[in-house]
Amino acid sequence: MNKDNEAKVMDRRAFLRGIGLGAGTAGAAAVALSAGPAAAAQADTRESSGYRETDHVRAVYAAARF
Amino acid sequence: MVPMVKAVPVAEEDLLRARFYGLLAALLASPPDTEMLSRLRQLEGDDSPMGEALTRLSQAAADASHEQVVEEWNALFIGVTRGEVLPYASYYLTGFLNEKPLAVLREDMAQLGIARREGVPESEDHIVSLLEMMRGMIEGSFGEPFDLGCQKTFFEKHLKPWAGRFFADLETAGEAKLYRPVGAVGRLLMQIEGEAFEMM
Numbered sequence: 001m002n003k004d005n006e007a008k009v010m011d012r013r014a015f016l017r018g019i020g021l022g023a024g025t026a027g028a029a030a031v032a033l034s035a036g037p038a039a040a041a042q043a044d045t046r047e048s049s050g051y052r053e054t055d056h057v058r059a060v061y062a063a064a065r066f
Numbered sequence: 067m068v069p070m071v072k073a074v075p076v077a078e079e080d081l082l083r084a085r086f087y088g089l090l091a092a093l094l095a096s097p098p099d100t101e102m103l104s105r106l107r108q109l110e111g112d113d114s115p116m117g118e119a120l121t122r123l124s125q126a127a128a129d130a131s132h133e134q135v136v137e138e139w140n141a142l143f144i145g146v147t148r149g150e151v152l153p154y155a156s157y158y159l160t161g162f163l164n165e166k167p168l169a170v171l172r173e174d175m176a177q178l179g180i181a182r183r184e185g186v187p188e189s190e191d192h193i194v195s196l197l198e199m200m201r202g203m204i205e206g207s208f209g210e211p212f213d214l215g216c217q218k219t220f221f222e223k224h225l226k227p228w229a230g231r232f233f234a235d236l237e238t239a240g241e242a243k244l245y246r247p248v249g250a251v252g253r254l255l256m257q258i259e260g261e262a263f264e265m266m
Contacts, residue, residue, distance in 0.1 A: 012265040016079035020258040021086060023117035 076211060080204050086255050087201035093248050094153065095194045097139035100132045116254045123247035130244050141241040150239045151232065155191035158228035167191060171224055175199075178220075180208055193232060196225055218263040230256040 016022075076084070092098075098106065106127035111117030130138075143149040152158075156165045168191045175181060175190060180199060182190050189195075200221065203212040212220075230253055236242060237249030 008265055012262050013077065013079050015265060016082065016258070016262050019114055020262060021079065021082045021116060021255075023111050023114050023120055 076205060080211075083259070084201045084204040086251070087197045087204070090248065090252050090255065091194050091197040091201060093245075094143075094197070097132070097135040098127075098244075103127050103130065103132060103135065116251065116258070119247050119250035119254055123244075123251060126244045126247050135244050138241060138243055138245060142236070142239055142245055150241050151235055153193035153232050153236075154189065155193075155196070155224060155228055156189075158232055164189060167224075171196075174220065174223065178208070178212075178216075191224070193229060196229070200225070214263075214266060218266060221259060221263060225256065226260055230260075 092102070104127075107124055109120045109124035109127075111120035111124070141149065142151055143153070152163070154163055154168075155171065156167045157163050159165075159167045168189055171191050180202070182195070200217065202208050203217050203220065205211065233249045233252035233256060235249070237246050237253060239245065239249070242249065
């Protein structure tokens with residue numbers, strides 16, 4: 001990665017963490033929101049949104065996730 | 067050939083992205099249960115646009131009961147003959163369900179090695195499915211995390227052309243109360259993601 005690219009990556013990161021998705025305490029709250037008990041909600045989502053890996057391409061994933 | 071470094075954990079901003087995608091997918095897939103509602107109530111936003119949308123979401127959750135959000139979700143997404151919004155890429159891009167955008171998405175999914183779970187009635191271009199695919203690509207639910215270039219291509223092809231309009235429609239849907247700020251969060255996430263990918 002050259003210096004230009006590195007600078008761009010940092011810009012993007014700063015943007016996402018700052019004015020983008022940081023949202024102050026909300027950012028942290030959003031993290032907490034779906035990091036913990038929301039696992040159940042995410043499992044539900046997986047059921048209803050419905051996708052799975054195809055066996056032949058990316059066979060390696062934690063089965064427990066689905 | 068230099069081996070790719072695989073041990074790098076998902077960066078903080080990417081975890082944030084993944085969690086916003088996951089949160090939206092969860093709220094759109096089914097109405098939040100009482101536990102989810104109480105967690106939504108604890109959200110606190112700053113005065114940024116996303117912060118304000120999260121604050122409104124928190125307030126809407128505080129005003130809502132589980133029964134009300136079930137009713138609201140049904141009116142929005144199921145309806146008697148159809149819901150108030152139709153959250154499918156094909157519908158937004160062509161005016162009809164199951165048209166070419168779905169076929170193109172299926173081709174890309176096959177290439178990426180992602181397939182729909184068996185027994186799921188919604189087609190793959192449903193917003194929840196696309197949000198969950200973005201989340202999975204970021205977090206590495208499909209094996210390794212997908213690189214940003216791949217995420218960008220997928221986002222720009224399958225979400226950017228329509229998802230912002232869908233979330234804006236959700237924001238102004240007549241039946242929406244809790245789902246107004248959900249629409250705002252989604253619209254802002256699409257905007258922020260679009261801008262962030264432009265920086266690459």
